[in-house]
Amino acid sequence: MTQHLDALQNKFEAALLNYAGSLPDNSLHQPIRYILALGGKRIRPALVLLSGKAFGAAEGQLIRTALAVEIFHNFSLVHDDIMDKAPLRRGKATVHEKWDSNAAILSGDAMLIEAYKQLSLCGHDHLKAILDLFNTTSLQVCEGQQLDMDFESRTNVSVSEYIEMIRLKTAVLLGCSLKMGALLGNASEDDCKHIYNFGKLCGIAFQIQDDYLDAFGNPQDFGKQVGGDILSNKKTYLIIKALELASADVQAELESIYFQNTISDGDKKVSRVLKLFRELKIDEITKDESLRYFQLAKAEIDNTSLNDSQKEGFLEFLEMLQGRRK
Amino acid sequence: MTQHLDALQNKFEAALLNYAGSLPDNSLHQPIRYILALGGKRIRPALVLLSGKAFGAAEGQLIRTALAVEIFHNFSLVHDDIMDKAPLRRGKATVHEKWDSNAAILSGDAMLIEAYKQLSLCGHDHLKAILDLFNTTSLQVCEGQQLDMDFESRTNVSVSEYIEMIRLKTAVLLGCSLKMGALLGNASEDDCKHIYNFGKLCGIAFQIQDDYLDAFGNPQDFGKQVGGDILSNKKTYLIIKALELASADVQAELESIYFQNTISDGDKKVSRVLKLFRELKIDEITKDESLRYFQLAKAEIDNTSLNDSQKEGFLEFLEMLQGRRK
Numbered sequence: 001m002t003q004h005l006d007a008l009q010n011k012f013e014a015a016l017l018n019y020a021g022s023l024p025d026n027s028l029h030q031p032i033r034y035i036l037a038l039g040g041k042r043i044r045p046a047l048v049l050l051s052g053k054a055f056g057a058a059e060g061q062l063i064r065t066a067l068a069v070e071i072f073h074n075f076s077l078v079h080d081d082i083m084d085k086a087p088l089r090r091g092k093a094t095v096h097e098k099w100d101s102n103a104a105i106l107s108g109d110a111m112l113i114e115a116y117k118q119l120s121l122c123g124h125d126h127l128k129a130i131l132d133l134f135n136t137t138s139l140q141v142c143e144g145q146q147l148d149m150d151f152e153s154r155t156n157v158s159v160s161e162y163i164e165m166i167r168l169k170t171a172v173l174l175g176c177s178l179k180m181g182a183l184l185g186n187a188s189e190d191d192c193k194h195i196y197n198f199g200k201l202c203g204i205a206f207q208i209q210d211d212y213l214d215a216f217g218n219p220q221d222f223g224k225q226v227g228g229d230i231l232s233n234k235k236t237y238l239i240i241k242a243l244e245l246a247s248a249d250v251q252a253e254l255e256s257i258y259f260q261n262t263i264s265d266g267d268k269k270v271s272r273v274l275k276l277f278r279e280l281k282i283d284e285i286t287k288d289e290s291l292r293y294f295q296l297a298k299a300e301i302d303n304t305s306l307n308d309s310q311k312e313g314f315l316e317f318l319e320m321l322q323g324r325r326k
Numbered sequence: 327m328t329q330h331l332d333a334l335q336n337k338f339e340a341a342l343l344n345y346a347g348s349l350p351d352n353s354l355h356q357p358i359r360y361i362l363a364l365g366g367k368r369i370r371p372a373l374v375l376l377s378g379k380a381f382g383a384a385e386g387q388l389i390r391t392a393l394a395v396e397i398f399h400n401f402s403l404v405h406d407d408i409m410d411k412a413p414l415r416r417g418k419a420t421v422h423e424k425w426d427s428n429a430a431i432l433s434g435d436a437m438l439i440e441a442y443k444q445l446s447l448c449g450h451d452h453l454k455a456i457l458d459l460f461n462t463t464s465l466q467v468c469e470g471q472q473l474d475m476d477f478e479s480r481t482n483v484s485v486s487e488y489i490e491m492i493r494l495k496t497a498v499l500l501g502c503s504l505k506m507g508a509l510l511g512n513a514s515e516d517d518c519k520h521i522y523n524f525g526k527l528c529g530i531a532f533q534i535q536d537d538y539l540d541a542f543g544n545p546q547d548f549g550k551q552v553g554g555d556i557l558s559n560k561k562t563y564l565i566i567k568a569l570e571l572a573s574a575d576v577q578a579e580l581e582s583i584y585f586q587n588t589i590s591d592g593d594k595k596v597s598r599v600l601k602l603f604r605e606l607k608i609d610e611i612t613k614d615e616s617l618r619y620f621q622l623a624k625a626e627i628d629n630t631s632l633n634d635s636q637k638e639g640f641l642e643f644l645e646m647l648q649g650r651r652k
Binding site: 026028079082083101105108109112114116117124127128131132135138139143145146149150 | 352353354405408409427428431432434435436438439440442443446450453454457458461464465468469471472475476
């Protein structure tokens with residue numbers, strides 16, 4: 001049923017390949033070609049196309065705008081990977097590992113400019129609105145990354161602060177992608193708002209679900225080590241919610257196990273944390289919270305002026321996100 | 327006689343102060359406020375204003391565009407300082423020293439976006455042209471920085487490659503600043519071209535002169551240690567030209583002294599290199615080359631449709647650059 005989105009992803013992949021091939025073959029652009037060729041699901045550009053087609057936008061403008069969003073997303077990955085000292089991205093060496101930090105900083109900068117270059121080709125009528133949306137969103141993504149880094153050195157992060165961080169770091173770019181398509185299709189202000197909120201709420205729901213699956217997912221479906229977040233002391237929805245709900249005693253125990261590694265054996269740490277999470281019903285609460293955001297997202301689509309057949313692609317996207325890893 | 331430019335610099339400084347004060351007081355924006363408050367001559371924004379006023383552009387749009395150019399310039403300083411591991415900028419700690427590299431990367435990214443945000447306010451009629459010019463120029467600045475870094479590990483840089491590097495890294499942004507003002511004043515295509523070339527040629531002339539003064543300037547006027555480039559093995563117009571002109575023997579001697587530090591005493595290294603430079607007449611050649619570019623720049627102003635009184639500010643700027651440090 002997600003063939004619709006698949007088709008858009010494939011169409012975009014061809015355009016991206018074409019774009020990457022057109023870049024100069026010099027030391028500034030080689031890392032850009034490399035990161036763009038590493039793959040990825042191309043979700044954001046597919047959302048630009050999905051929304052643009054639903055609202056009847058011209059394909060050429062959609063492809064340019066989709067390219068801008070994907071180039072920007074990859075720019076943020078290149079710079080975030082330096083900041084996070086990540087050695088791998090999609091199973092391959094990150095740019096700063098394969099080249100060095102300087103190459104990753106500078107090529108990332110060039111990618112951000114390349115994104116604007118593509119945006120500037122979206123047509124005179126829409127340029128200002130598209131630019132305003134992109135400026136706001138890309139600054140929010142920076143704010144989200146900053147919050148994420150700030151959280152690392154804080155012990156008292158609240159659930160609402162965490163949601164705000166994932167809204168900025170991840171969710172707004174999904175909303176932006178969808179709204180760009182809608183703007184290019186001259187959608188009404190109301191439709192633009194609903195379609196943006198749909199993307200944003202899907203993004204929040206997805207991220208909470210991702211936190212859930214990292215701890216409680218089926219290892220075979222999840223595709224990465226279950227408990228990885230717990231092993232790396234990562235601040236997730238689960239631990240933040242658990243610390244909020246726990247009694248003072250359990251709170252102290254959780255904090256010492258989770259952040260101070262008082263249980264040195266990794267497997268034992270994971271199972272002890274999971275047991276405490278289950279006792280606090282964090283598994284159910286988190287699942288419910290993710291579902292709640294998915295339902296809020298669905299309601300936004302219901303509120304658009306699109307007909308049922310136009311709504312289909314958006315609902316397929318939601319189902320794909322929700323059902324991807326049980 | 328440079329009061330005209332001074333007045334524009336002062337006017338801009340007030341607008342910049344106002345802008346910096348309007349930024350949120352959070353960990354993403356604190357480094358931005360810091361670097362913008364470090365001072366600087368505000369040459370580029372003054373050029374936007376100078377050119378815009380000569381061609382009759384609206385002041386509000388000029389100030390926004392001038393802000394964009396100055397924010398972009400400071401973005402490039404923040405990221406270049408990380409890449410160059412520079413501890414100081416204008417006598418104060420660089421952003422990555424005062425905070426850390428991550429803060430410098432991310433705040434720099436936000437500045438680049440902030441520059442676009444200001445540009446997007448330059449008015450519907452000029453937006454596409456201003457954006458195209460800025461995209462082209464900012465990518466060239468990245469290419470220039472990449473070339474500069476590439477040169478560090480190369481021994482065979484030619485004079486024309488060096489000129490190309492300083493054109494990209496420094497000169498095009500001066501041309502861009504002037505052309506932006508001209509575009510906002512609806513200058514003719516011809517005038518835009520001449521005014522851009524004027525800035526670009528001034529930039530090249532200035533950089534060659536800077537290389538000259540570092541070796542042959544009067545320490546009291548120059549304001550930094552004479553011979554600093556020689557001490558730090560920096561590839562400058564002087565050494566590249568000298569290696570090009572020298573006989574095989576002198577070439578080998580220069581290379582070993584300049585790049586392999588075979589004379590460990592700094593003062594002795596500087597005086598030996600200066601002696602070899604003088605024997606090859608590098609001092610005269612470099613001075614002449616800088617003058618040649620300044621004259622080419624002046625000819626571009628002569629070729630515009632501006633009247634004498636309108637030309638005055640541009641010529642004052644050229645004289646200020648040329649005469650600043652004898």
